[in-house]
Amino acid sequence: MRLDQTSLNSKKKIMVLGGDGFCGWPTSLHLSQVGHDIVIIDNLSRRNIDNELEAESLTPIQPIHTRLNAWKEITGKSIDFYNIDIANEYAEFLQVIQSEKPDVIIHFAEQRSAPYSMKSPKHKRYTVNNNMNVTHNVLCAIVESSLDIHLVHLGTMGVYGYGTAGLKIPEGYLDMEVKKENGERVEQQILYPTNPGSIYHMTKSQDQLLFQYYNKNDDVRITDLHQGIVWGTNTKETNLDDRLINRFDYDGDYGTVLNRFLMQAAVGYPITVHGTGGQTRAFIHIQDTVRCIQLAIENPPARTDRVFIFNQMTETHRVADLAKLISKLTGEEIAYVPNPRKEAAENELHVKNDLFLSKGLQPITLNEGLLQEVTKVAKRFKDRADYEKIPATSLWTKEQKPGVPEV
Amino acid sequence: MRLDQTSLNSKKKIMVLGGDGFCGWPTSLHLSQVGHDIVIIDNLSRRNIDNELEAESLTPIQPIHTRLNAWKEITGKSIDFYNIDIANEYAEFLQVIQSEKPDVIIHFAEQRSAPYSMKSPKHKRYTVNNNMNVTHNVLCAIVESSLDIHLVHLGTMGVYGYGTAGLKIPEGYLDMEVKKENGERVEQQILYPTNPGSIYHMTKSQDQLLFQYYNKNDDVRITDLHQGIVWGTNTKETNLDDRLINRFDYDGDYGTVLNRFLMQAAVGYPITVHGTGGQTRAFIHIQDTVRCIQLAIENPPARTDRVFIFNQMTETHRVADLAKLISKLTGEEIAYVPNPRKEAAENELHVKNDLFLSKGLQPITLNEGLLQEVTKVAKRFKDRADYEKIPATSLWTKEQKPGVPEV
Numbered sequence: 031m032r033l034d035q036t037s038l039n040s041k042k043k044i045m046v047l048g049g050d051g052f053c054g055w056p057t058s059l060h061l062s063q064v065g066h067d068i069v070i071i072d073n074l075s076r077r078n079i080d081n082e083l084e085a086e087s088l089t090p091i092q093p094i095h096t097r098l099n100a101w102k103e104i105t106g107k108s109i110d111f112y113n114i115d116i117a118n119e120y121a122e123f124l125q126v127i128q129s130e131k132p133d134v135i136i137h138f139a140e141q142r143s144a145p146y147s148m149k150s151p152k153h154k155r156y157t158v159n160n161n162m163n164v165t166h167n168v169l170c171a172i173v174e175s176s177l178d179i180h181l182v183h184l185g186t187m188g189v190y191g192y193g194t195a196g197l198k199i200p201e202g203y204l205d206m207e208v209k210k211e212n213g214e215r216v217e218q219q220i221l222y223p224t225n226p227g228s229i230y231h232m233t234k235s236q237d238q239l240l241f242q243y244y245n246k247n248d249d250v251r252i253t254d255l256h257q258g259i260v261w262g263t264n265t266k267e268t269n270l271d272d273r274l275i276n277r278f279d280y281d282g283d284y285g286t287v288l289n290r291f292l293m294q295a296a297v298g299y300p301i302t303v304h305g306t307g308g309q310t311r312a313f314i315h316i317q318d319t320v321r322c323i324q325l326a327i328e329n330p331p332a333r334t335d336r337v338f339i340f341n342q343m344t345e346t347h348r349v350a351d352l353a354k355l356i357s358k359l360t361g362e363e364i365a366y367v368p369n370p371r372k373e374a375a376e377n378e379l380h381v382k383n384d385l386f387l388s389k390g391l392q393p394i395t396l397n398e399g400l401l402q403e404v405t406k407v408a409k410r411f412k413d414r415a416d417y418e419k420i421p422a423t424s425l426w427t428k429e430q431k432p433g434v435p436e437v
Numbered sequence: 438m439r440l441d442q443t444s445l446n447s448k449k450k451i452m453v454l455g456g457d458g459f460c461g462w463p464t465s466l467h468l469s470q471v472g473h474d475i476v477i478i479d480n481l482s483r484r485n486i487d488n489e490l491e492a493e494s495l496t497p498i499q500p501i502h503t504r505l506n507a508w509k510e511i512t513g514k515s516i517d518f519y520n521i522d523i524a525n526e527y528a529e530f531l532q533v534i535q536s537e538k539p540d541v542i543i544h545f546a547e548q549r550s551a552p553y554s555m556k557s558p559k560h561k562r563y564t565v566n567n568n569m570n571v572t573h574n575v576l577c578a579i580v581e582s583s584l585d586i587h588l589v590h591l592g593t594m595g596v597y598g599y600g601t602a603g604l605k606i607p608e609g610y611l612d613m614e615v616k617k618e619n620g621e622r623v624e625q626q627i628l629y630p631t632n633p634g635s636i637y638h639m640t641k642s643q644d645q646l647l648f649q650y651y652n653k654n655d656d657v658r659i660t661d662l663h664q665g666i667v668w669g670t671n672t673k674e675t676n677l678d679d680r681l682i683n684r685f686d687y688d689g690d691y692g693t694v695l696n697r698f699l700m701q702a703a704v705g706y707p708i709t710v711h712g713t714g715g716q717t718r719a720f721i722h723i724q725d726t727v728r729c730i731q732l733a734i735e736n737p738p739a740r741t742d743r744v745f746i747f748n749q750m751t752e753t754h755r756v757a758d759l760a761k762l763i764s765k766l767t768g769e770e771i772a773y774v775p776n777p778r779k780e781a782a783e784n785e786l787h788v789k790n791d792l793f794l795s796k797g798l799q800p801i802t803l804n805e806g807l808l809q810e811v812t813k814v815a816k817r818f819k820d821r822a823d824y825e826k827i828p829a830t831s832l833w834t835k836e837q838k839p840g841v842p843e844v
Binding site: 120151154155158159162163166167170171173174196197198204205206207208209210211212214216220221223224225226229232235236239240242243246247248372380426427 | 527558561562565566569570573574577578580581603604605611612613614615616617618619621623627628630631632633636639642643646647649650653654655779787833834
């Protein structure tokens with residue numbers, strides 16, 4: 031099957047939790063466009079956090095109903111929306127599952143910024159409380175509904191940690207050998223031992239235990255996608271109309287590294303590298319995010335399968351190399367600033383992503399055209415930027431220093 | 438140092454979270470008796486669950502202030518008490534830490550029954566929400582207080598799972614080998630891959646990730662005790678006065694296997710074995726629980742140490758063997774009933790507990806005298822028993838059947 035259409039007999043009712051967010055919104059549109067029936071549940075928490083941080087999306091995103099009405103006007107396709115706080119409104123959430131009877135639930139409904147999760151005790155506690163209760167309530171409601179729902183969850187490459195010299199990170203499960211009492215060696219496959227680097231990443235490690243348990247006890251069908259850092263802004267669908275534009279985070283909390291560099295260069299702000307920039311990270315373009323999710327939906331596990339874990343990334347890069355590339359493309363200078371995170375200054379990273387490749391993904395890799403598309407978006411909305419929000423000021427410990435360039 | 442006294446220069450301020458419960462209460466008295474300064478925090482949730490389940494402790498436990506006043510009267514030692522719901526009253530909890538400045542926090546403040554955690558969506562959700570938020574709030578408050586507090590946590594042997602044929606379960610960390618890309622083998626030590634058997638056990642696996650993270654990021658000193666099934670009722674201290682008596686759970690939710698068998702035999706109720714009784718479990722006497730916790734406090738990790746994990750158990754037994762032993766001792770018949778849990782019908786279990794042995798623990802193992810002490814307690818309070826509360830009726834899935842004997 032081609033990735034841009036779906037045949038009528040594989041049409042699915044898909045509930046997208048967090049469908050108003052940076053990944054959730056383009057995913058909802060893409061799956062609607064290929065012919066699925068989409069319902070979005072979102073409590074608009076990401077927009078509320080914009081208010082809290084006094085840092086809006088660089089792109090002028092429209093209210094959810096303006097977005098949905100524009101989508102209907104342009105494509106003729108309807109997407110239903112429910113404003114439910116899944117962590118705290120279980121009964122309401124269950125009722126929607128029982129009435130909508132989805133085939134698939136895609137779960138983006140977690141607080142997803144590492145710096146935000148480290149800002150203060152309040153932010154740590156919100157992240158743990160929200161993420162644990164949402165994921166658990168989703169699993170609990172699936173079992174309570176007695177429906178055979180395929181759960182697709184957005185996890186993170188960050189659960190693996192980065193201390194894996196010479197070991198190519200497998201997709202979720204690690205082959206290992208242990209020695210028995212009698213000296214005999216046994217091969218086993220285990221969940222890759224996690225080493226998360228922030229409270230946010232830690233909650234995604236905890237999610238894995240919830241998935242493992244509900245899969246074992248209740249045969250829930252689950253696909254967990256360990257996603258790299260997303261870059262890019264728009265997809266084919268969000269590009270159809272200005273009212274469909276996707277959010278673009280440039281601030282020190284929600285702005286992710288490649289997009290942040292591109293935005294900094296576009297507005298004439300130094301490219302801020304934390305520490306030496308020796309960190310190596312995994313990346314994926316937003317257009318591939320939505321394709322991978324489609325592939326995950328089209329290749330569900332059976333009820334007897336263990337949790338499927340796919341690495342949702344297409345390439346790895348050293349942060350300093352990205353900074354140099356963008357500096358070369360744009361002429362903007364690089365500022366090496368303190369690293370507000372407690373992490374290894376340098377690391378190698380080799381990652382398997384065979385599963386998506388075997389399902390037909392043709393990865394979009396870093397190229398000048400797509401980098402320039404981000405720069406173009408950033409330049410267009412330059413006047414909306416608050417430069418004071420650019421530096422990363424959320425500190426991992428009291429010993430760390432904010433990532434502010436010297437003036 | 439002897440285990441029944443403490444020297445003045447090692448006297449510690451110890452905060453016991455959940456200090457009104459089955460393990461927390463005798464631990465508080467024991468540590469007070471040996472000379473430490475004890476503060477109890479408890480929201481009395483276990484007593485409230487008694488109300489909910491309409492199943493009281495078989496022993497007539499006294500209100501917390503009656504207990505504490507009796508302790509003062511008998512020993513001259515004061516224990517302070519705060520009624521705080523740590524999951525939901527973070528500010529109050531932090532304030533008590535800041536004013537009491539404890540050297541040690543012992544964390545018993547979790548919902549600790551596997552059957553209770555599986556009763557219904559409401560009970561699953563309560564267990565996850567309570568246990569995750571309490572553990573996280575404790576860690577978060579320790580960091581926010583800037584005090585160098587040693588956290589001792591009551592975990593469970595249940596995080597290991599029971600599928601370890603031929604492998605002696607190590608204390609928390611597993612030696613394993615992985616193969617690198619170039620064929621080279623690397624030895625690594627990892628957190629033992631968990632395989633919890635209920636929502637309750639799953640939360641204790643999640644706790645381990647919280648401990649690993651806060652230890653790594655904030656150098657919090659943590660000892661995690663993976664405890665077996667506790668048996669027995671009273672300790673040296675709770676035996677001093679009837680008003681100090683410890684709770685004894687005999688109901689299908691909170692009654693644990695050995696104590697439940699002894700109580701059933703004492704009141705003339707068939708000894709109910711779930712399934713074949715081929716399950717092998719780890720056990721510890723309540724008197725050893727309090728000694729182990731003392732040893733954990735007296736042997737704290739340094740700030741540079743990783744999380745200390747000790748297996749807090751002294752022996753393993755097959756459930757059917759225990760039933761036969763008690764049947765032989767008491768003449769009561771055994772009833773093989775359906776297993777309400779989804780678990781392996783039979784398993785082997787070999788466990789290391791070298792760390793406590795190396796610190797001087799002289800384990801109490803199953804002996805007739807101590808078994809008869811439990812029977813004596815059960816006989817004494819026989820009239821308080823509600824026989825309808827004895828069977829285990831909380832089901833792991835809709836396919837399971839309650840553990841009710843045929844009549």
